[in-house]
Amino acid sequence: MRKANVNEKRCVACGECVYTCPKGAVNIKNGCFAVVDKTICVGCGLCAMACPADCIKIWEGEQNEK
Amino acid sequence: MRNKKWYDYMWIWAIIYFSVSFFNILFAWLGMIDFLIPVIVAVIGGNKWFCNNMCGRGQLFRVLGKNCKLSRNKPAPKWLSSNGFRYGFMAFFFLMFGNMVYQTYLVAAGAKSLRQVVKLFWTFKVPFRWAYSAGSAPSWVAQYSFGLYSLMVTSTLIGLIVMVFYKPRTWCSFCPMGTLTQGVCKIKEK
Numbered sequence: 001m002r003k004a005n006v007n008e009k010r011c012v013a014c015g016e017c018v019y020t021c022p023k024g025a026v027n028i029k030n031g032c033f034a035v036v037d038k039t040i041c042v043g044c045g046l047c048a049m050a051c052p053a054d055c056i057k058i059w060e061g062e063q064n065e066k
Numbered sequence: 067m068r069n070k071k072w073y074d075y076m077w078i079w080a081i082i083y084f085s086v087s088f089f090n091i092l093f094a095w096l097g098m099i100d101f102l103i104p105v106i107v108a109v110i111g112g113n114k115w116f117c118n119n120m121c122g123r124g125q126l127f128r129v130l131g132k133n134c135k136l137s138r139n140k141p142a143p144k145w146l147s148s149n150g151f152r153y154g155f156m157a158f159f160f161l162m163f164g165n166m167v168y169q170t171y172l173v174a175a176g177a178k179s180l181r182q183v184v185k186l187f188w189t190f191k192v193p194f195r196w197a198y199s200a201g202s203a204p205s206w207v208a209q210y211s212f213g214l215y216s217l218m219v220t221s222t223l224i225g226l227i228v229m230v231f232y233k234p235r236t237w238c239s240f241c242p243m244g245t246l247t248q249g250v251c252k253i254k255e256k
Contacts, residue, residue: 012147013248014238015118016128031114031251049139050132052232053147053239 002043002058008033010055017047017056073120077129080122084222087215091197091208094215101243108247112254117244124238127225131234142232147239153249159221159242162188166213174206181209185216186223 004017004026011033017026018034025040026047034056036047048056087093100123104116117124131137145151172178182198183191198208225237238244 010144010147012152012239012244013114013117013251014124014235014241014244015114016124016235016238018118019128028114028118030112030255031108031248032255050233050235052142052235052237054141054144054233055147 002060003038003041004036004043004045004047004056005059006034006036007055007057010053012053012055014052016050016052020046020050022046071119074125076120076122077125078122080126080222083122084219087197087211087218089197091194091211091215092203094211094218095207097214097218100218104243104247105250108250108254112251114244114247114251117238117241117247121238123222123225123241124235126222127229127234127237130226131229137229137234138231139234140232142228142236142239146228146232146236152240152245155240156242156245163217166210166217169213170206170210173209174204180205180212182212184212184219187220188216 006017013028013031013033015028015034018028022044023040023042025037025042027035027037029035034047036056043058045058048058083093083096087096100121104114104121107116108114131139169178173180182193182195184194185191194212198211202208221237221241225241228236
């Protein structure tokens with residue numbers, strides 16, 4: 001199933017994804033980067049669309065951007 | 067999307083701040099709230115709660131860009147949110163902030179007289195005489211107001227420009243306060 005994957009190195013922790021997520025699946029971990037709860041995420045892509053740093057990608061399972 | 071909370075309306079505060087200070091520059095001091103609270107929250111709480119929930123500027127960009135559809139909603143160039151640019155811009159921003167404090171000191175010490183101008187983009191001087199009546203506050207207090215208002219308006223204008231061209235909250239990806247508080251949080255996390 002497709003899920004949101006955050007590139008933690010590029011995340012600016014602005015919280016726009018948290019605000020946008022319709023399922024409440026995203027959290028900002030201690031002000032450092034966004035963390036997606038993969039058990040809740042439905043892969044809708046709204047967070048990826050809102051992310052100003054363009055660091056969220058909707059991918060199949062666990063993959064990280066190089 | 068979660069239920070609306072009272073702090074989801076902080077964008078109204080941002081508009082009030084800019085309008086009130088436009089007519090009486092001394093209100094520009096209230097902008098220090100935007101500088102102090104995020105840092106206090108980051109240092110004590112170790113999080114970016116202010117950026118995430120309360121920042122009036124970020125919310126204003128969201129309201130204008132997303133709700134009013136004033137944003138092209140295209141991804142911004144990657145370098146804009148790269149660490150090099152973010153920390154470089156933060157250094158530049160706080161250097162200019164330091165210069166503003168120094169100018170205030172010069173006015174307080176009597177070495178310089180009050181200049182009733184708002185400087186946009188650290189370059190363009192806009193006469194702003196209507197916003198201050200001489201003697202209503204010590205001249206250094208007024209000088210700091212003009213300086214801080216210049217900084218606040220400039221950052222908002224930059225934010226509005228990138229909002230139109232890219233995503234609504236593109237400003238947040240290189241906002242100096244955001245970079246600073248994230249830096250503090252990362253240090254605390256280690």
